[in-house]
Amino acid sequence: MRPATTTKSSGTTIRPASSTAPGGSTTRPASTTRPATTTAPAGSTTRPATTTAPAGSTTRPASTTAPAGSTTRSSVASTSAAPTGTTSSGSGGTTPSGGGCVRSKYRTIDSSCANANNPFWGSAGQPFGRLLPPSYADGISQPALLSNGSEYVSARTISFGVFSIDETPDPSNTLLNIFFLNAIGNDLSLPAGSNDVVSCCVNGQLVPDPPSRCFSVKIPGDDPIYSWFNITCLNYGRATTAPGQPGQPLQQINEASSFIDLSFVYGTSLEQSNSLRTFSGGRLKAVRRNGVEWPVIDPAGCTWADVCYLVADRRSYQTPMSATVHLLFLREHNRLANQLRLLNSAWTDEIIFQEARRINIAQYQYIVYYEYLPRVLGRENMLSRGLIFEGTGFSSDYSSFRNPSALAEFNVVQAFMQSSxxxxxxxxxxxxxxxxxxxxLAGNLGSLETTFEMFFAGLTKQQAAKVDTSFSIELKNFMYRGTASVGQDLVALDIQRMxxxxxxxxxxxxxxxxxGRLATWEAYNATQKAPCAKTIEKLQSLYGTVDDLDVFVGAAFEDPLPGSVLGPTFSCLLQEQVLAARTGDRYFxxxxxxxxxxxxxxxxEIRKIKLSKLMCNSFPSTLNIQADVLSPISDMNPVVACTSLPGVNLNLFV
Known part of the structure; x- marks a missing residue:
């Protein structure tokens, strides 16, 4: 689930009921400390509002031999010493200087210069990448129409009429999986405009003369739930876009960095990052209560939760469950900083911070690629595509011609995964x-510090729901309801975002x-081992032709690939994102x-780490845990002592 504000992806599984729409995948609630989209993030040079870089693909001169997505490793010697040119305190590594990048062993906070030849590719504040150009009715901004020229049916009609309400338990996956995915989503995507309050619907009714950004979800008069409460629309404000060229389609801006870089912990600008640091011993701000660390309380407060923590991305604290992943890596950073300080007392605060951040991100990347994603895409599928590798050497698949900008389409996949x-x-x-x-639980954080261990235990023990075409009734009718009887339909809001x-x-x-294109409903039916004639009939009545199917709807009913929870189209979209995030990042x-x-x-050493070990490190009351916390406890995955799990020997890093 993700936040239903005006804007990634989507991210955390729950969204605030504020004015703008959603979430699931395409949107997230924004942190109040993020920089405005109109200004360049601190710690990097001013950048153009738009980019002409290719989006979501690798482009290179015909003569180049630079590998893109290579599946082989090379034993290239790595650089262990920090090169000259490291930027000033707090900047976080290389920054563009006179159009170029300064050499450094540390990535910048906003991830500019992760591609040295194209410094702003994938950095915070740039447009999303695209696998395919936008498809608007007027070629610029107006929502697409059906082939016959009529409007698409309401997103609520699709949500309630096509996707069923059910929760089939998945014996292979714990509930932690979806909250971990949503943290990844927050890391990669934050559509600009999330902070904006756009009032399109008040008390379930469309306001007179709604603002131009309004794109509210129409509720049919015979809606089986909302009609009882006289609700005729769900609030949604369109995402903020970059200034475009005349006659060119809108480009939505991504306020997150496009890399797997823990931006939800460290922030996406120098100013924001500095506000989260102590500048002593390389640590992030935290207070100890009851023997463990918690983020400090945000003095600015907030309106969507009863307790507001000072964090890089407030989506991380929409529920007690979503707080788990942020707390994990916040505490791990400070643990690493404490240990590194003991091992090398000559290091300055800045060096300790950067080294702890560098190790923390590396552990996170390893867990994402080698522990989490194989559960979604299938290990063999990832190996064959060059998304992961076997062996012990280095990879050599970085390409300076690969645009790593986070793909807008990633949000479509994340929205579908909320079915779990x-x-x-x-x-x-x-x-x-x-x-x-x-x-x-949405916004209910008042008892987080006294109940956290209980919810954490639940995430590692409770089975997730299966990833399929059924969604929880909570997601479709009750999110962010406050004291009301009904709330938001996050599935409908995700479709509207798309x-x-x-x-x-x-x-x-x-x-x-x-x-290949599917020309007929019979051909579409054949993509499913157990096709449902009733579903096909429903889709045909709503869309008319297969060519008009929303990608979210059409891909949702495909049978999963072997070893994967996703069908071929969703697998393709996710693989493209995963490939771009590693082959376009020279700090991978x-x-x-x-x-x-x-x-x-x-x-x-980094390849020894497991998510379970980090949880043992960060949650001290946890003495025993299953080695694979993304799988339920079983005879094949028994509970073991935390001390039996291998960790990283930091002596090798000083």
């Missing part, structure tokens, strides 16, 4: 299990992914021969 969210959240107190409604972004149609993406943890590369010994 359960409407009831279990929490464990001693040997008893209790459950709370998901909608009751139409706002102007995503191409399902068949267009099939062609882009080399899957296993890349050799770069200024920021680890030594062979350091890389071997």
């Amino acid at each position: 969210v359960t409407g009831g959240i279990n929490f464990y107190m001693n040997d008893t299990v209790q459950s709370a409604r998901l909608s009751d 139409r706002d972004f102007g995503f191409a149609r399902y068949n267009d993406y099939r062609l882009r992914c080399g899957l 943890f296993e890349l050799g021969g770069q200024d920021g590369s680890f030594t062979a010994g350091q890389l071997a």
